[in-house]
Amino acid sequence: MGILKQNLAKKIPDWRYNYRQLLDEKGDHVTSTVTIEKAFSGMRGVKGIICDTSSVTADAGLHVRGHHILDLIHIKPEEVLYLMLIDELPDKKSLKALQQDLQARSEVPDYVWDVLNSMPKDSHPMAMFNTAILCMQKESKFAKAYELVVSKSDYWESTLDDGLNIIAKLPAIAAAVYRLRFNKGERIESNNDLDWSGNFLHMMGFDQSKDMLKMMQLYLMLHCDHEGGNVSTFSSLTVNSALSDPYYSLSAGLNGLAGPLHGLANQNNLKFVLEVVEHFKGVPSDKELKEFVWDRLNSGRVIPGYGHAVLRCPDPRFTAFMGFGNKHIKDCDVFSVVTKLFNIVPDILKQHGKAKNPWPNVDAASGSLLYHYGLKEFEFYTVLFSMSRSLGIVSQMVLSRAMGLPLTRPKSLTFDALNKL
Ligand code: HAX
Numbered sequence: 001m002g003i004l005k006q007n008l009a010k011k012i013p014d015w016r017y018n019y020r021q022l023l024d025e026k027g028d029h030v031t032s033t034v035t036i037e038k039a040f041s042g043m044r045g046v047k048g049i050i051c052d053t054s055s056v057t058a059d060a061g062l063h064v065r066g067h068h069i070l071d072l073i074h075i076k077p078e079e080v081l082y083l084m085l086i087d088e089l090p091d092k093k094s095l096k097a098l099q100q101d102l103q104a105r106s107e108v109p110d111y112v113w114d115v116l117n118s119m120p121k122d123s124h125p126m127a128m129f130n131t132a133i134l135c136m137q138k139e140s141k142f143a144k145a146y147e148l149v150v151s152k153s154d155y156w157e158s159t160l161d162d163g164l165n166i167i168a169k170l171p172a173i174a175a176a177v178y179r180l181r182f183n184k185g186e187r188i189e190s191n192n193d194l195d196w197s198g199n200f201l202h203m204m205g206f207d208q209s210k211d212m213l214k215m216m217q218l219y220l221m222l223h224c225d226h227e228g229g230n231v232s233t234f235s236s237l238t239v240n241s242a243l244s245d246p247y248y249s250l251s252a253g254l255n256g257l258a259g260p261l262h263g264l265a266n267q268n269n270l271k272f273v274l275e276v277v278e279h280f281k282g283v284p285s286d287k288e289l290k291e292f293v294w295d296r297l298n299s300g301r302v303i304p305g306y307g308h309a310v311l312r313c314p315d316p317r318f319t320a321f322m323g324f325g326n327k328h329i330k331d332c333d334v335f336s337v338v339t340k341l342f343n344i345v346p347d348i349l350k351q352h353g354k355a356k357n358p359w360p361n362v363d364a365a366s367g368s369l370l371y372h373y374g375l376k377e378f379e380f381y382t383v384l385f386s387m388s389r390s391l392g393i394v395s396q397m398v399l400s401r402a403m404g405l406p407l408t409r410p411k412s413l414t415f416d417a418l419n420k421l
Contacts, residue, residue, distance in 0.1 A: 003097035005160055007086045012156065012402045019403050036418055043229075044309060049237075050405065051228030053084040053395045061316040062226055069222065070316050073323075077220040077391060078102065078196050081167070084225060084395035085160075103192045105168035106199075112136060112173065113187070116180055126258040128177045129383045130251045133166060137247035141165070146243060155243075156402035162246040163394030170387045171196060175203030182377045196220070200387070204375075211328050212373045218324055219366060222317045223385050225392025229310075232257040236393045237400060241408040246397055253393055254386045260304070263363075263385040269305035270367030270378040272296075273337050283336045286344060293341075293348050305364030306345050307355040314342075314359040321365035329372050338368040 001009075031047040038046055054064045062069040064080060065087050072080065075089070078098050082090040090098060115135045116128055137143070145158040176187050188203045197217045201208060228234060236253025240246065257263035280288060293303060308315065322342070329335045342360055349358035367381055413421075 002101040002164065003090075003094050004082065004085055004101070004164070005157060007094075008156070008160065008398070008402070011086065015399075016403060036421070039413065039418070042309070048410070049228045049234070049408075050400075050403075051233075051396060052087075052399055053392055054225040054227050056227045056310050058310060058312040061311055061313065064225060068316065070320060072221065073218060073320050075221060076195060076197065076217050077224065077388060080221050080224045081391045081395065084392060085398060099195055101164065102168040102196060105165045106172060106190060106192070108132075108169045108172045108176075109136060109139070113176065116176060121181075123181070124258070125177050125181050125380045125383045126254070126264075126386065128181060129174060129386060130254050130258070132173045132177070133247060133254070134251040136166070136169075137245065139165065140245035140247050142243075142245040146245075152404060155404075156398050159240075159246055159401045160394075160398045163250075163398055166246060166250060167390055167394060170390060171200035172203055174383050174387055175200055175205075177383060178204050178377070178380055182380070206374065209373075215324060215328070215369050215373060218320065219369070219384060220388045222320055222366075223362065223388035225389070225395070227310075228396060231259065231262045232389055233393050233396060237396055238408045240397045240400065241405065246394060249397060250390055250393055254389070257386055257389060258382055261302075263382045263389070265304040265361070265363040266367050266381040266385060267378040269363050270334075270371060270381065272304055273334055273341070273368060274371075274378075276337050276341075277333050283333050283340065286340065289337075289340055290344055290348065293345060297348070297352055303341075303345055303349065305341075306349060306358065306360055308357045308359070308361045311359065311361065312357050315361045315364075317362035318342075318360045318365050321362075321369055325365065325369055325372075329369070332368070332372050334371050335368045338365055 032045065034046055038044060052065075054062060056062050060068065064072060065083050067083070072083075075083075076095075079090055079095060082088075082094065082098055112132050112135060116132055119128055119131065141161040142155065142158040145155070150158070172190055179185060179187055184205055188205055190199055191202050192199070194202055194208075197220050198208060198213055200220075201213060201216055206212060226233070228237065232253040234253075235256045236249045239252040240249035244252075260268055276284060276289065276292060279292065284292065296303065322339070325335050325338075342364070345360070346358040349355045367378055370381060370384070371378070
């Protein structure tokens with residue numbers, strides 16, 4: 001039995017007891033009220049779903065299992081996965097056991113390469129990545145367990161198996177998408193002496209420079225989770241609540257991450273930054289940059305990487321990336337423009353008067369670091385986000401099955417019904 005299954009099996013009985021007790025004692029407690037305005041505003045602020053892996057506050061951002069994200073920037077993606085699932089950071093032995101478990105599950109079936117090879121050469125990397133996950137659905141342990149009428153209380157075990165099997169394969173799949181889509185040559189075999197992030201860089205064909213490895217570990221850790229209501233996680237969990245297996249559920253949610261208002265904002269942000277550098281043949285003055293930003297806003301376009309549905313402060317994940325960049329990057333026009341944008345965009349958005357949150361989100365800085373280290377194909381960036389977000393989505397699916405959460409089914413109302421209210 002893998003380390004996560006072993007430790008979850010110890011924790012789940014108490015968690016179930018606590019959930020049941022809360023329901024028995026306070027089940028009729030009101031968490032929020034829903035108004036017509038909320039129904040028309042994408043349910044902003046409606047507290048109607050459960051997420052234990054992380055929480056987001058408007059003024060401080062992401063906390064993973066109670067730890068503020070800026071206190072976790074030294075840990076690896078594998079460690080944050082363990083933390084989200086077990087509610088404790090792993091010791092060295094547990095981390096090693098988890099890494100070995102992932103390595104043992106990492107071989108990708110050959111038919112995945114056939115599927116990727118047969119896709120149109122100009123497919124978006126996100127379409128390729130999500131197709132690769134979906135086409136492995138027949139491997140699902142959960143689907144088989146369900147067919148065999150496994151007890152509902154054990155659903156979490158095969159969900160965890162599926163989730164780990166997918167996570168273990170993501171570095172090879174993402175690296176293959178990168179090499180195929182951007183004509184980088186043959187796939188590179190995995191090196192199982194390396195950790196999840198290191199092996200990924202190796203299979204992408206990048207040198208294992210210490211700084212780049214650190215940057216990739218940070219990138220793949222920081223995007224891991226953002227509570228339960230964001231489009232990708234919410235979509236995955238909704239699909240999973242129908243007892244669709246993790247292959248169906250994860251790929252469904254990641255299709256949402258491919259939207260420009262969500263994860264695709266990282267590619268669009270870097271595209272925008274490159275447009276600035278190209279237009280001014282380098283770093284513009286503050287005045288020039290202000291005009292450029294206003295022109296974009298006045299043409300009805302958003303500033304990618306700014307604004308957020310929940311946050312009302314600079315995203316601490318942005319702060320973490322800027323901290324890394326300020327320490328490691330010198331004389332880079334792209335990073336300088338990102339820094340300048342941070343100095344001028346919030347004031348402009350305040351004057352513009354629409355965005356409720358004028359501050360940068362995670363997508364405003366990440367691309368400039370990737371670009372600096374030579375990963376310049378910005379259409380690929382959301383795939384990296386997806387690798388990381390899969391850690392949180394899988395964790396949330398496992399916990400939902402462990403707690404026996406039911407089918408998600410909010411009630412909708414017609415326009416007429418609302419009028420009659
Ligand atoms: N630039 C220009 N206008 C913006 C804006 C921005 N960065 N952010 C919000 N606005 C506008 C909205 O388009 C909206 O305009 P309309 O009333 O004309 O529709 C208005 O301000 C109110 O929006 P809001 O309530 O502040 O924001 P929402 O909760 O509706 O949306 C978004 C949040 C993140 C989608 C939004 O801020 C946005 O479009 N930002 C740019 C894209 C982006 O960076 N997305 C990534 C977000 C983080 C994430 O999920 N990463 O995966």
